[in-house]
Structures are given as C-alpha cells and as structure tokens.
Amino acid sequence: MASAASLAAEERTDAAPAIELIDISKSFGPVQANRDIHLTVQRGTIHGIVGENGAGKSTLMSILYGFYTADAGEIRVNGAPASITDSQAAIRAGIGMVHQHFMLVEPFTVLENIILGAEDGPLLGPSISKARAELTRLETEYELEVDPDAVVGDLSVGLQQRVEILKALYRQADILILDEPTGVLTPAEADHLFRILGFLREQGKTIVLITHKLREIMAITDAVSVMRRGEMVRTLTTAETSPAELAELMVGRRVLLRVEKAAATPGPVTLDVRNLRLVDAQGVERLRSVSFSVREGEILGIAGVAGNGQSELLEILAGMRAATSGEVLFKGRPLDLRHTTNADDRRVLGIAHVPEDRHRRGLVMPFAQWENSFFGYQYEARFGGPLTTLNRAAIRDLAREGIERFDIRPPSCDLKTANFSGGNQQKIVLAREIERDPHVLLVGQPTRGVDIGAIEFIHQQLVALRDRRKALILVSVELDEIQALSDRILVMFDGRISGERAAGTTDERELGLLMAGIDPTARGAA
Structure with a gap:
C-alpha cells in the first residue's frame, strides 16, 4: 500500500x-x-x-x-x-516574497508586522488575537520560532528573516520567492534557513x-x-x-572558482592598532583591548559572527567613530581617535574605506552613478577644489573610466544608483575607493549580494592592490572568502581577538570554534 x-x-x-x-x-x-x-x-x-x-x-x-x-x-x-x-x-x-532588504517596520513588534496590511477591520484587538493564535500554529508547524512581542529592530538579521517568512505564510502563501536570502546571514543562520526551507518543501x-x-x-x-x-x-x-x-x-565563459594569488611578501607595518577599546552610549564594551598590525603587501582577514566588534573596528579605523581609548599608528604616526569627523583626513592620508552597508554608508541611492563616483573626494583639486565650481566634465570622465574598468552594468553614468543591481552598486563603491590607489584599504563584506563573475573580478582587484604593496584589512562573514583571500586571519569574538592563524594552516571547523570563543588548541576543546 x-x-x-x-x-x-x-x-x-x-x-x-x-x-x-x-x-x-x-x-x-x-x-x-x-x-x-x-x-x-x-x-x-x-x-x-x-x-x-x-x-x-x-x-x-x-x-x-x-x-x-x-x-x-x-x-x-x-x-x-x-x-x-x-x-x-x-x-x-x-504568492509571497521575502526581499533581500527586509520590508519590516523596525519599531513595531513581530505581531504588529505580521498583521500590517492584513487587518480584519478598524479595531486591531480581534486581528491581534487571531494573528497570535495563527502565529503560534505556524511557528510550531514550520519550526519558525520567534517571540511575537519582540520589537523587530531588536532582533538579529536571521530572526527578522523568519518574520518575513511568517508574514508570507500568515497570508496563506503556497509559493515563496526568496531574493538573496543568505546575503546578510552568518553561516549558522544560513544553515538554519535551509533546514526551514527543506521543511517547507x-x-x-x-x-x-x-x-x-x-x-x-x-x-x-x-x-x-x-x-x-x-x-x-x-x-x-x-x-x-x-x-x-x-x-x-x-x-558566458569559464570562471575560476578559486582565488589565484602568489604568496605574500609583507613589508613594513603600515597600520598598528594598540589596545583599542570602545564603550558605546549604552555602556556596552564593543571592543576589548584589540591589538594587531597589518603590513604593506598583505591582506589581513578578520572573521567572526556579525556583531562581535568587526563593524565598530572598521568605523574607528575609517574615522567614522571615536574610540574610548587606545592608539592607532599609520606609518608610525598616531591617528586622531577622539572625533567622528576624521574620515576626510583618513582619505587624505591614503586610507580608503568600502563600508559593509553600501546603501547607508557607501552610496546616495537617488543620485546618479557619476555623482557617487567621487563622493568623499569632492575637494580634490582635479574636481575643482573646495572653493570653486565642480568640474563636472572631469567627474563624468572618472565615472566612465570606473564603469569600463569595473564592468559596471548598465554602462550609464547618468542612471540613478538605486536602479543598478546590488552587485553593480558594490562595483561603484569599489571603483571609487580602489582607483585612488590607497595605502590602506578597509573593506567590509566586499562581495555581499554579488554574483560569481563579479566576485571573481573583485577578488582579483583586491589581490592586485596587495601586489602593489598596499595593506588591506578584510572583514567578511564568508569563511571561504576569508580563507581564499587572506594572508593572515584574525578571529573576533565578543569584542576581542580570539585567535590568529596564518593562511593555509587552518580550516572552517577551527575558525568556527574561534568564532564561538572556543580555543580549539586548549585542553578539552571539542
């Protein structure tokens, strides 16, 4: 039977x-x-x-x-x-859709987001009671547990994604469209999502x-x-x-699924970080006496689950956030860590920054590509300097060069940046920063939401910059990317360095343990 x-x-x-x-x-x-x-x-x-x-x-x-x-x-x-x-x-x-950039109202609770747009009438009480019961059923049936009374803005990215899936299921979707669902997830969150998708199937x-x-x-x-x-x-x-x-x-051609690079030959120390601490406005210690150095001609990779201090570290080094204490030396000279308005000074020194969130920190989305191609460098003499009219012809020439060199599609410098795909938006940011030939490149999540062909190109550009004797600090949640690109790997956990490994001497299991704060070389480690 x-x-x-x-x-x-x-x-x-x-x-x-x-x-x-x-x-x-x-x-x-x-x-x-x-x-x-x-x-x-x-x-x-x-x-x-x-x-x-x-x-x-x-x-x-x-x-x-x-x-x-x-x-x-x-x-x-x-x-x-x-x-x-x-x-x-x-x-x-x-049909339901979970977008790459979540469509949630962050100050609202999970339950309020679930019923938003699907209320049964002008009185919310009955809708909320019905939704709470249905949400409990869905969470149990599809293993999508989340606190219905939690404020969405306080949830991790992985839990916010569950809320989006629950929204679609609450609206009785039998067909779910997920657009780049793991682009902002850690490896553990991605694995959990796949278990959920398998169960839904x-x-x-x-x-x-x-x-x-x-x-x-x-x-x-x-x-x-x-x-x-x-x-x-x-x-x-x-x-x-x-x-x-x-x-x-x-x-449309063969693609290398690995990074080809020669062994690094590091030179003198370019950036020296000493006992860097950060205590945020809520009194939480985000960085705990972080110390390391990066040399010219090497890529230093920093691995870790999002939220363990990597983002704050990059922001301090880029001049976007003040440090509580500590010291950072650039070619032996101390950087000003007391203020949050030093990003321009960093650029003048030759410290470029590709931020982790290109939408909020890297681009002005309603502006055209040519306008985004020089932001942060608008006071350079070739663009007219701070006291004269902008040299639009020079800026547009620069934008076209970036489009050609970085294969930005469609090849229109007049197109609004919001109308480019995520990967091409990332290329716009990378072109702007790499084309300045900086001494130090701080790069966060360089290939987030980027396709395989563009990943290959971006990796080649980063390695080429290293081979021009530049120093790179790479933050990525993609362990295979960290392992492929880095010459040395630091792992961060709870605002501190939990371990350091040379490239080629570690594996994903060991890095994963360090990311959880476990020293795999210690007695009794799993």
Missing part, C-alpha cells in the same frame, strides 16, 4: 506546475531587463534562479509578485492564467530561490534556471549539473 508521502508526490507530479512564465519581456527605457523569458517551476520543489548581477532575476520575480507589469507575456499559477497587477493580486494568488510549499551562491544552489534546490543578460539560458536538474557548469552558463 502506498504511503501518504508517496501519494502526495504522485499528486504533485500529475498536477500543473506551480508557476509558468511564458514569453515575459520587460524594458526600462533603452534597457531590456527581460527578453522572452520562459520559466516553469514544479509544485513542491525548491527552484533556484542564478545569474550575474543585472541578468534580470529580480526583475522577473518582481513581475511575478506584481511590483512590475510585464510589457508582454503570460503568467500562469497552478495551471490557470493569473493577472498579477500588484502585490495584493500576487498574495491573493498564493516537505509540507508541499513551492520555493523560488534567487541566489548567486552556487554552493547553496547545489545544497538545497531541485532544479536551477540560469539567466544571462535578460534571457533565460537553460534550466537543469540540480543533481545533474555542477558549480563549474553553472558558473560558465551564468558568465
């Missing part, structure tokens, strides 16, 4: 696909974002969509979720034609996963579609492909 699970599987096989996109096309002015796209997603599966930044993945899913209207084509949901003119129509069709949900991380595609998806330059290149069964094949289909 067939089991319930096998009968369910047979039913899904015989049923119409969960999603069919037929001849979907979409243009934004002269830019063709999607061209004659065909996509079929089977019910009860996890279907990956990969492609370079700007390939049209997010645009295609935004059409499915009703944020954009296609210029041409047809959408079918569970075999029936669907008119999805806005997100409410998508929700009514059983077991319960019959259909999941569309947009990601640039091929390891995740291979680990969790049943099928994968590859997009390139707005077109659908191919759809494959995941078990029958490989990361190398997917990377080549994405980029």
Whole structure:
C-alpha cells in the first residue's frame, strides 16, 4: 500500500506546475531587463534562479509578485492564467516574497508586522488575537520560532528573516520567492534557513530561490534556471549539473572558482592598532583591548559572527567613530581617535574605506552613478577644489573610466544608483575607493549580494592592490572568502581577538570554534 508521502508526490507530479512564465519581456527605457523569458517551476520543489548581477532575476520575480507589469507575456499559477497587477493580486494568488532588504517596520513588534496590511477591520484587538493564535500554529508547524512581542529592530538579521517568512505564510502563501536570502546571514543562520526551507518543501510549499551562491544552489534546490543578460539560458536538474557548469552558463565563459594569488611578501607595518577599546552610549564594551598590525603587501582577514566588534573596528579605523581609548599608528604616526569627523583626513592620508552597508554608508541611492563616483573626494583639486565650481566634465570622465574598468552594468553614468543591481552598486563603491590607489584599504563584506563573475573580478582587484604593496584589512562573514583571500586571519569574538592563524594552516571547523570563543588548541576543546 502506498504511503501518504508517496501519494502526495504522485499528486504533485500529475498536477500543473506551480508557476509558468511564458514569453515575459520587460524594458526600462533603452534597457531590456527581460527578453522572452520562459520559466516553469514544479509544485513542491525548491527552484533556484542564478545569474550575474543585472541578468534580470529580480526583475522577473518582481513581475511575478506584481511590483512590475510585464510589457508582454503570460503568467500562469497552478495551471490557470493569473493577472498579477500588484502585490495584493500576487498574495491573493498564493504568492509571497521575502526581499533581500527586509520590508519590516523596525519599531513595531513581530505581531504588529505580521498583521500590517492584513487587518480584519478598524479595531486591531480581534486581528491581534487571531494573528497570535495563527502565529503560534505556524511557528510550531514550520519550526519558525520567534517571540511575537519582540520589537523587530531588536532582533538579529536571521530572526527578522523568519518574520518575513511568517508574514508570507500568515497570508496563506503556497509559493515563496526568496531574493538573496543568505546575503546578510552568518553561516549558522544560513544553515538554519535551509533546514526551514527543506521543511517547507516537505509540507508541499513551492520555493523560488534567487541566489548567486552556487554552493547553496547545489545544497538545497531541485532544479536551477540560469539567466544571462535578460534571457533565460537553460534550466537543469540540480543533481545533474555542477558549480563549474553553472558558473560558465551564468558568465558566458569559464570562471575560476578559486582565488589565484602568489604568496605574500609583507613589508613594513603600515597600520598598528594598540589596545583599542570602545564603550558605546549604552555602556556596552564593543571592543576589548584589540591589538594587531597589518603590513604593506598583505591582506589581513578578520572573521567572526556579525556583531562581535568587526563593524565598530572598521568605523574607528575609517574615522567614522571615536574610540574610548587606545592608539592607532599609520606609518608610525598616531591617528586622531577622539572625533567622528576624521574620515576626510583618513582619505587624505591614503586610507580608503568600502563600508559593509553600501546603501547607508557607501552610496546616495537617488543620485546618479557619476555623482557617487567621487563622493568623499569632492575637494580634490582635479574636481575643482573646495572653493570653486565642480568640474563636472572631469567627474563624468572618472565615472566612465570606473564603469569600463569595473564592468559596471548598465554602462550609464547618468542612471540613478538605486536602479543598478546590488552587485553593480558594490562595483561603484569599489571603483571609487580602489582607483585612488590607497595605502590602506578597509573593506567590509566586499562581495555581499554579488554574483560569481563579479566576485571573481573583485577578488582579483583586491589581490592586485596587495601586489602593489598596499595593506588591506578584510572583514567578511564568508569563511571561504576569508580563507581564499587572506594572508593572515584574525578571529573576533565578543569584542576581542580570539585567535590568529596564518593562511593555509587552518580550516572552517577551527575558525568556527574561534568564532564561538572556543580555543580549539586548549585542553578539552571539542
């Protein structure tokens, strides 16, 4: 006698696909974002969509979720034609979407965010009571535990993502679209998310996963579609492909899935950090007597779970945050650590900074690419200096050079920065900072939300800067990136250095233990 699970599987096989996109096309002015796209997603599966930044993945899913209207084509949901003119129509069709940048109201509680836009009437009491009961059921059924009364702004990124998933399930979504869901997660949070997605699939949900991380595609998806330059290149069964094949289909050429670099030959100390402490406004000690140095011609990687002091460390070194005590020497000269307005002075010295959050700290999103290409350096003489009119021609020439050298797409210096994909936004920031040939580059999360081809390019640029005898401090939550790029690795835990390792002498397990504050060389360590 067939089991319930096998009968369910047979039913899904015989049923119409969960999603069919037929001849979907979409243009934004002269830019063709999607061209004659065909996509079929089977019910009860996890279907990956990969492609370079700007390939049209997010645009295609935004059409499915009703944020954009296609210029041409047809959408079918569970075999029936669907008119999805806005997100409410998508929700009514059983489609939910978890965006790369969460759509949550941070001062609201989890429960308030869940019911926002889905209230039963003008009186919130009945809606909240109903939502609390339903939330308890969903948390139990799908292993998505989160405190319903917690303020969202106080939650970790991983828990905020659970809230987004719960929002979609509360609205009875059977199809979930996740856009770069692990871009801001630690490895442990990403592993937990995959367990949740696997459980959702077991319960019959259909999941569309947009990601640039091929390891995740291979680990969790049943099928994968590859997009390139707005077109659908191919759809494959995941078990029958490989990361190398997917990377080549994405980029249109062979891609190195490793970082090629010669052994470092470090020179004199460029930046020397001594007993750096930071106590924040709430009295919490964020940095605890942190000491290290970085030499010219080396990449110093700093690993750690987000929230253990790495961000504050970069901000102090970049002149964006004052230190409580300690000393930092740049080529033997002490830096002013007392004020938060020294970022300009750091740039003059040759200390460049690629911030971890490009949206809040690296770019002015409504401004054009050419305007963002010189921010922070606007007082340089070639741009007109502080007392004269800006030399727009020189700035635009610089912007075009950055577009060409860093392969920024689309190649328009007049396009608003908000209209570039996340990876191309990151290239705009990197071009601005690297092209100054700084003595020190502070770089946080250099490839967050970036596709495989752009990752390869960014890694090459960082190694090339090292080989020009520059010093780099790299902060990343991606352990494989830390291991591939770094010549030395520091690990931070609870605001202090928990360990240091030379490149090639450690592995992910050892680094993971150090990230948890456990010295694996100590007696009794796991």
